[in-house]
Amino acid sequence: MKLVSHFAAASRSTAELHALLAEAFNAFANAPRSNQDRRDALATMRNIEDELSARARSLTVQWLADRPVASLATGYKSGQKSGLLIGFKNHKL
Numbered sequence: 001m002k003l004v005s006h007f008a009a010a011s012r013s014t015a016e017l018h019a020l021l022a023e024a025f026n027a028f029a030n031a032p033r034s035n036q037d038r039r040d041a042l043a044t045m046r047n048i049e050d051e052l053s054a055r056a057r058s059l060t061v062q063w064l065a066d067r068p069v070a071s072l073a074t075g076y077k078s079g080q081k082s083g084l085l086i087g088f089k090n091h092k093l
Contacts, residue, residue, distance in 0.1 A: 001027035
């Protein structure tokens with residue numbers, strides 16, 4: 001399998017990255033140990049997972065940035081519990 005760099009991963013859509021991740025996983029599983037193809041597949045999986053993780057973090061930060069400060073601080077919005085503090089209680093940005 002051809003190595004997918006961080007730059008190449010950043011230029012692909014999320015759907016393409018998930019498809020490439022599955023392809024890289026299969027290439028890793030089928031390659032013999034101590035083989036360059038296996039190392040390339042592992043590096044590709046790491047690069048793709050890093051990119052997917054970065055996208056998920058940026059979506060979370062954007063979602064939090066769009067919320068009013070009062071609802072973030074108290075967990076309440078218009079007298080209703082928002083669940084925000086429950087969902088992100090242990091989340092680190």
